[in-house]
Amino acid sequence: MPNMHFIPEFHHFAEEDLQAQVDGRFGVINCFQWPQSYDDTFCHALCIPRKEAFPFPHPLHWAWFTPSQDDLKSIPGNSFPVGMLAPDKVDGLQSLLKLAEQ
Numbered sequence: 001m002p003n004m005h006f007i008p009e010f011h012h013f014a015e016e017d018l019q020a021q022v023d024g025r026f027g028v029i030n031c032f033q034w035p036q037s038y039d040d041t042f043c044h045a046l047c048i049p050r051k052e053a054f055p056f057p058h059p060l061h062w063a064w065f066t067p068s069q070d071d072l073k074s075i076p077g078n079s080f081p082v083g084m085l086a087p088d089k090v091d092g093l094q095s096l097l098k099l100a101e102q
């Protein structure tokens with residue numbers, strides 16, 4: 001027995017930006033709520049990217065970066081456990097920013 005009495009109309013949002021709204025949902029472009037297009041050529045393509053799909057050195061690899069204490073270079077003479085982000089980490093995050101700006 002179906003769990004709905006209608007089939008939602010498919011709409012292709014080619015020119016719409018996918019971003020969370022104030023309430024944390026995606027509005028009418030909600031890939032979790034509405035039917036998604038499917039193509040046998042891209043049968044394994046996901047709507048939401050996964051870390052495993054973008055290994056280093058791809059810039060999207062940095063979208064999942066979570067700094068740890070090991071990623072910081074301590075500031076000389078500072079008695080607090082703070083520091084500056086290591087240059088290689090800064091470079092990686094800048095590559096993600098450049099990709100986002102395109």
